[in-house]
Amino acid sequence: MPELPDVEVLRSYLDKKGLHQPVHQVEVFAEEVLEGISAREVHSQVTGRSFSSTARHGKYLFAELNGNGWVVFHFGMTGQLHWLQPGTRTPDHTRVLFIFSNRQSLAFVLRRKLGRFGIIPDITGFVATKGLGPDALSKELDLHTLQQRLKKTSGTIKGALTNQGLIAGIGNIYSDEILFQARIHPKNRANKLDREAMRLIFRKIGEVLQTAIDREADPAHMPATYLLPHRQKGGVCPVCGTKLKQLRISGRATFYCSNCQQ
DNA sequence: ACATTGACCTGAGAGC
DNA sequence: TGCTCTCAGGTCAATG
Numbered sequence: 001m002p003e004l005p006d007v008e009v010l011r012s013y014l015d016k017k018g019l020h021q022p023v024h025q026v027e028v029f030a031e032e033v034l035e036g037i038s039a040r041e042v043h044s045q046v047t048g049r050s051f052s053s054t055a056r057h058g059k060y061l062f063a064e065l066n067g068n069g070w071v072v073f074h075f076g077m078t079g080q081l082h083w084l085q086p087g088t089r090t091p092d093h094t095r096v097l098f099i100f101s102n103r104q105s106l107a108f109v110l111r112r113k114l115g116r117f118g119i120i121p122d123i124t125g126f127v128a129t130k131g132l133g134p135d136a137l138s139k140e141l142d143l144h145t146l147q148q149r150l151k152k153t154s155g156t157i158k159g160a161l162t163n164q165g166l167i168a169g170i171g172n173i174y175s176d177e178i179l180f181q182a183r184i185h186p187k188n189r190a191n192k193l194d195r196e197a198m199r200l201i202f203r204k205i206g207e208v209l210q211t212a213i214d215r216e217a218d219p220a221h222m223p224a225t226y227l228l229p230h231r232q233k234g235g236v237c238p239v240c241g242t243k244l245k246q247l248r249i250s251g252r253a254t255f256y257c258s259n260c261q262q
Numbered sequence: 263a264c265a266t267t268g269a270c271c272t273g274a275g276a277g278c
Numbered sequence: 279t280g281c282t283c284t285c286a287g288g289t290c291a292a293t294g
Contacts, residue, residue, distance in 0.1 A: 003287060032271095059288075076288045078272080093272085112271045114288050155265050163265095164289080173287045251267060253286080267293070276284080 002075035004136055004169030005212035007059050010073075010081050014063060014106075015054045017083055021100040022050045030095040033110060035072075035118040045119050046071065046098070057127050057135050058168025062120075069121045076114030082107040127168075136169035137209055143202045150190045150198055157193065157201070158186035159250040170205070172252045173228060174212065178204045180227040185261045186254050187247075231255045 002010075026046045028039040037045075051063040051071075061073040073079070082091050086103035096108040096117050108117060120126045133149070134140035149167070153160045160166055161175040170178065179186050182204045184197060193201070215221040222228050225238050235244045237257035245258045 006287080074288080076271090077286065078288085110271090111273070112286090112288085114271060116289090153265090159265070171287050250265080265294090267291105269291085270289090272286100274284105274286090276282100278281085278283105 002059055002077070002079050003171035003174050004056075004059060005174065005209055005217040007056055007061050007075065007169075008137075008213050009217045010075075011054050011056045011061050013083070014051070014061070014081065018063070018106055019051050019053070021102055021104070023047055023098050024101045025099040027097040027099070028095070029097065030110075030113060032113055033095045033115060033117050035116040037119050042096075042117075042119065045069070050100075055123060057123060058132055058164055059171070060126075060130075060132075060168075062123055065119075069119055070123060070126075072116070072118045072120055072126065073108060074116040076110055076112060076116070078111040079115040080109045082109055131165050132168040133164065133166045134168065136167050136205055141167060141205075143199060146202050146205075147195065147198045150193060150201075153190040155190060156186060156249050157184060157188045157190045158252075158254055160190040161201075161205075162250065162252070167205075169209070172254075173231065174208060176231060176255050177212075177227050178208050180256060180261060181208055183260050183262070186249055186256050227255065227257075 023046050026043055028034065028042055031039050049065045049068060052066045053064045055062040059074065062070040064070050084105045084107055090097060091107055091109050093109050093111045094107040095110050098106040134145060150160055153166065158175050158179065161170045161178060162172060178201065182200045184201065219229050227238065230236060230238055230244065237244055237260060240257065240259050242257055242259040244255050247254050
């Protein structure tokens with residue numbers, strides 16, 4: 001699930017439902033998912049504090065601890081946040097559980113343990129340490145920046161779009177969607193694209209990601225001309241009806257329409 | 263120095 | 279039904 005639009009939906013959810021409520025207790029069920037911090041430190045730094053604001057960079061979600069740093073969530077391939085009413089059973093694969101003073105709780109759920117949880121002093125430093133590029137939906141990523149970065153990339157455009165060091169937030173699903181909407185073949189070399197193609201990709205990055213957020217990142221609610229709901233074996237292009245082609249780029253399953261995307 | 267591959271985890275679904 | 283195999287929207291270290 002968790003590429004930029006999914007994480008943005010979770011952020012907005014946390015922002016609406018999870019702020020300004022003191023954490024009465026925090027439980028760590030899987031210490032392996034903690035990054036750069038022990039369960040003991042999580043307890044001491046979170047208990048008694050509340051989340052005062054939220055932020056996001058690429059696929060990372062941040063919640064501020066009343067000016068005492070930020071908790072960081074990374075969702076891996078299967079991560080979710082579940083808001084639980086008092087008395088509700090804790091979901092399977094809950095790795096970290098926040099119990100608030102009002103008895104509600106927030107479960108950080110990872111089926112596979114590919115996600116991470118941590119606490120950091122500031123976001124800018126974290127983004128620099130991770131080597132993340134500008135967030136795909138931020139003002140930081142303007143057309144000029146994108147063109148500069150693509151020109152320096154010799155690999156495929158699909159590989160470039162999913163490279164978090166170039167642009168943060170786009171993953172396997174939405175890179176396929178962006179390239180489909182731009183009618184560009186995923187195997188094109190990033191640095192060989194002309195200015196017009198780069199301009200088109202820039203426009204589609206914003207358009208596709210924002211559309212997905214507006215529709216709560218739910219594949220069932222995407223526009224009829226979107227690839228996403230058809231992105232499976234035997235799937236058919238929603239525009240021309242051609243059977244979709246599948247190949248592997250940078251180790252990731254890639255779907256495209258050989259008729260629409262030259 | 264770059265781009266690509268394999269390892270890390272676990273469960274779902276396909277094929278037998 | 280049950281077993282085995284492959285694959286899945288993530289990143290990072292190792293490899294070419």
